[in-house]
Amino acid sequence: MTEESNQKSTSPSIGFAKPEDQFYLSLIMWERTAPPDKKMAILKGHRQQNTQTARMGFVLQIIAEGNADATFRKLSRFMQRADGESYISQNRSWMKEPYKLAPCWYLEGCMSLHDKQERLRNLTNVGCSEKFISYVQDFVAGKSVSMHGDVDHQNVTKIGNASSPLWTEPAGRGVPDLNAL
Numbered sequence: 001m002t003e004e005s006n007q008k009s010t011s012p013s014i015g016f017a018k019p020e021d022q023f024y025l026s027l028i029m030w031e032r033t034a035p036p037d038k039k040m041a042i043l044k045g046h047r048q049q050n051t052q053t054a055r056m057g058f059v060l061q062i063i064a065e066g067n068a069d070a071t072f073r074k075l076s077r078f079m080q081r082a083d084g085e086s087y088i089s090q091n092r093s094w095m096k097e098p099y100k101l102a103p104c105w106y107l108e109g110c111m112s113l114h115d116k117q118e119r120l121r122n123l124t125n126v127g128c129s130e131k132f133i134s135y136v137q138d139f140v141a142g143k144s145v146s147m148h149g150d151v152d153h154q155n156v157t158k159i160g161n162a163s164s165p166l167w168t169e170p171a172g173r174g175v176p177d178l179n180a181l
Contacts, residue, residue: 020132026062027139037142053109055140056116057099068102078122087119
């Protein structure tokens with residue numbers, strides 16, 4: 001993230017550095033439109049299950065958007081395993097549960113929640129704040145991130161309701177109501 005991107009946003013702020021505001025909104029949109037944990041629905045045109053691994057992959061994808069190769073290359077250096085492999089890698093041959101992050105980049109999904117949360121601490125190496133990482137850890141665990149007390153919830157609601165839902169129900173079932181949550 002550039003120095004400019006670490007400045008506070010002039011648009012309605014949620015309480016993070018400028019790009020983190022957008023990341024946080026993406027987490028809220030997931031939370032408001034996703035099926036219950038371990039249930040299937042359509043995410044970005046693909047049938048997917050709402051799991052810890054899917055939530056972690058989503059976070060990594062939004063943080064790396066626009067610069068995936070460099071971001072994942074950097075994170076892979078900080079997520080090395082004892083056997084020399086990395087939890088984020090272009091080599092998925094050893095992975096038990098590869099989760100596609102981007103063309104040629106994969107996340108090993110076969111980790112405990114504790115291990116996932118430990119790996120997420122490495123997001124400081126790509127410019128994420130400790131505060132935002134704590135929200136991301138809650139998100140991956142399946143906890144509500146919209147209930148944190150230091151976020152301007154009126155701005156979240158106003159901005160979030162103007163956005164398109166991330167998840168949709170399978171054909172013929174409609175889109176979940178954003179205001180129902």
